[in-house]
Amino acid sequence: MPATPARITRRELLKWASAGAGAAAVGVGTYTAGRGGTPTASGVLARTPDATMAPASVAQTPRVPDGSTAVVTTAPQPPTAAPSSVDVGRRLLVVVEMAGGNDGLSMVAPYGHGAYYDLRRSTAIAASDVLALDDEVGLHPALTRLHGRGAAIVQGVGSFDSDGSHFEMLARWWAGAPTAGGRRDTGFLGRLADAIGDPAAPAVALSVGSGASPAIASRSVSTLAIPGANAAGYLAGAGDDDPFRRLFQEGFAAFGTGTPMFELEARLRGLKAQSAAFASVLDGLADEEGDGGYPGSDLGQGLRLAAQLFAGEQGVRIVHVPMHQDFDTHDDHNGRYPALMDDLDTSLNAFLDDLAARGLSERVLVMTTSEFGRTARDNDSGGLDHGTASHALLVGPVNAGRFGEHPSLTDLDDNGNLRATVGLDQYYATVAEGWFGVPVSEVLDTDATAISGIF
């Protein structure tokens, strides 16, 4: 019997990453751990209403015509989600990456279905605890503010030929390639940045806290990954009280202004100038006082940086924020998952408040990603193993409600996992075309079509 390949577990990877090595290296092999197959219309949740129809219990705010002054008599607190009237050319995107594999059925629990409680003997959320969206599903109890604000939930997102490897599936998500064979020399966000960005900007897409992320690898515009907002300190911001560092920074900046003698040197000198400029941009952001209401988590700090950069109008259009928390809940799911949702809820709430204060609410969309969902059934450790499809959230100027078909809880695939109903490429296509007005063919190699009705 051939041995199964040894892999680094997610745990080991995170340990490795925390020691500094990170997850930049990603193989492109194909471990077919489970074949999702084509989604079928059978199953307990197949009767979910029309994909584009929001549940009746979720209020839909009509579009405010561009330039008009909406007279609001009873201002909702917090404001409920509504589509944006801002020109697509001014729109911005934040991608929250829930690395490790986010359990969609815990984030949006199908509490109205007995099958959910059959599958989840130890990890199900009681019907009385969920924050109901309709009579079928409700949000995780920790997502109280998000529940008040509303979000578009894209159901059953994943690969139709899913794989159990974190690396493989992260690589597919980063590349925007839903199957094993897709080319991965650029990232989906990188191609999106190419399509919408200013080639002269110091960075069109920025990844915060990751290594050299393949997600933002682009062809033409500049995209960059920085360790954190304080990474610029080596290249900008030293004052007279630190004369040595000031000399280092002045010397570096001077390399950006020298007379180039040949082509590659010219490019390098341009890069030095660009780096000094972007470091100054980052350095200028650090002066805001207080915590701005953000939690100290990686997500909170990453979102704060995103808001500051967007407000600074430096050409940054996309910010990629890996949560750096462990969604890989193989055990003690109920002990670990609430903290993840609390961080998400608190951070997003602070971010949306911050955007409102900066007048950016209608310009910024938040999308969540995760390499896969978790097993339909919980295991004997009170946890959930690697699964297939999951749900994703679109937060900001959207029509709140559920989109796409909910995966069946009874018609599972050969490995007992959920069958994806929305390809990850279709999810990406929805954002590219629906939010940015970018033709799908420009950013994806597949023939995915956008889901309508969200924006």
Added chain:
Amino acid sequence: MAPHFLGTHRRARPLSPLHPRRTGWSTNRRAVPVVDDERALRAHVLRRLSFGARPWQVEELDGMSPTDLIEQLLAAEPFWPEDPALGSDDDYSRLPAWWLDVMSDERAGVHDRMIWFWHGHLTSGLDKAPPLLMYRQHQLLRTHAMGNFRSLLQELTVDAAMLYWLDGAGSYAGAPNENYARELMELFALGHGAGYTEDDIRAAARALAGWWVDGDNDDEVRFDPDSGPPDSVSFLGRSVASAAEVVDAVCDHPACAPFVAGKVHEHLVGVWPEPDRLDELARVFADSGLEIRPLVETIVRHPSFLEQRLNRPRSAVEWFIAVRRLFDLSIDWWPLDQLGQVPFSPPNVAGWPGTTRWLSVGAEMTKAQVAYDNAWETATLDEADPVGDLLGRAALHEVGQSTLDVLWHAVEAVESRRDRSTLLHGLLVMSPEFSLA
């Protein structure tokens, strides 16, 4: 005002700042360009045929022509480093650290350069193969780096790390995994669009099936006839029934010699060869029975090897080793993750993307951090000529006036000799010239 640099250089001979007349080198030029300082050429040879010169190595070789230096490096005995002593909890970080130490060793020459090339070309990585198997694969590359390409590819095809990396492990002929079959042709040996078909990929996958890694017995690679090909299949116009026959068919394909020769040329010279030159190299490679050494010798003995200087950026690993050499410090390798090039962890099966990927704002920020944090324990530079001392240590012999001005400004601005040395080291590794190979 910064003093003029030329004429104040004490230890090394006066440097020759880059001059516009040296731009526009072309691969078609046969004559070695007129460079008044052979040290620049020797520094170039050491950058490309090893992992760079030691401090003052270029001066120590005064009197040796660049072509003689090339011959000396080609004739050097292969270097067999100490075992990395795997088997502890930190193998995942120990293994890349070990290789960086090997590359930094002055005995690492052409042979080690080619091991590094093959690792980026015939990739496998720690994300799917464990450290011990990656080390075994490294030893395989070490054995064949300057040997025979066919032998290398034969052994690599059934190497445990490769079987994991490209899913050959456990593939059975009834429903074979096509991953290795595709990449074998597309990325390793023939190139995309070389004339093979999807049917060829399926046929190869079937013939490659049956191999597995016995995790209960020291990860030995075994062949299971029941999972292997039950009969022969038609592949690239011939009949094959085993992995060995697939590799032979690939190596005999007319696209193989030019594809591999072009890749080796690109690594050593910095550019893909012109068509005539590629034909010439492919002929040498094919006529020798795919022997790697004659191919390498033909590439580096050609005038274009000395002409094509500073025509590509240093990769992250090349830059990092150069900093470690200059700073005389064994700097921890974690910044290489931020820079996107950790040995044994290629980003994907295509290896590390070439050249301009090493030029980025994020990389500059990380490089600045490495430079600033590690420059404090560097050598205290010569009082009278700190810049000349610094450049000699860094083996930089083609430096533009703009960079010299920045360095001399730093000399003037700092009173303390120690602080001045720190600042100069930190600045030099951030200079444009230091980022070029």
